[in-house]
Amino acid sequence: MVEFCPKCGNMLRKKPCGCGYSDLETNTNNTSDFSLKYIWNPPSPKTIYCKITATPREKLNFMLNKRIYPEKLNEITEKVKNHLYSCCNCVYYNEDEFHCKFKNKYLRRDSICSFFEPFENV
Numbered sequence: 730m731v732e733f734c735p736k737c738g739n740m741l742r743k744k745p746c747g748c749g750y751s752d753l754e755t756n757t758n759n760t761s762d763f764s765l766k767y768i769w770n771p772p773s774p775k776t777i778y779c780k781i782t783a784t785p786r787e788k789l790n791f792m793l794n795k796r797i798y799p800e801k802l803n804e805i806t807e808k809v810k811n812h813l814y815s816c817c818n819c820v821y822y823n824e825d826e827f828h829c830k831f832k833n834k835y836l837r838r839d840s841i842c843s844f845f846e847p848f849e850n851v
Contacts, residue, residue: 769840772844774802
């Protein structure tokens with residue numbers, strides 16, 4: 730369905746209209762107007778570990794080849810397996826609007842994608 734700006738008549742797209750009208754304020758608080766999508770495509774525990782600890786991937790692979798398995802990596806693996814990491818723990822997710830800034834989609838709180846980036850204290 731094509732929508733038009735009520736102020737100037739231009740066709741509305743994903744971005745707000747050039748005249749300054751933005752229909753996002755009305756849609757963000759009313760979740761019945763759109764359906765929230767569910768995505769379960771988590772990144773690997775190694776990727777999450779590297780993001781949390783700011784460790785280069787090569788260094789982590791070197792440690793694992795030497796059979797040095799960090800305890801934090803075990804913890805992250807369990808959290809991913811038990812679905813404890815989700816969009817509500819992600820930096821890009823706005824919980825008030827159910828909106829992911831990175832993917833520009835409306836997602837459920839229990840979704841997770843491969844671009845998941847946890848808060849530092851998680």
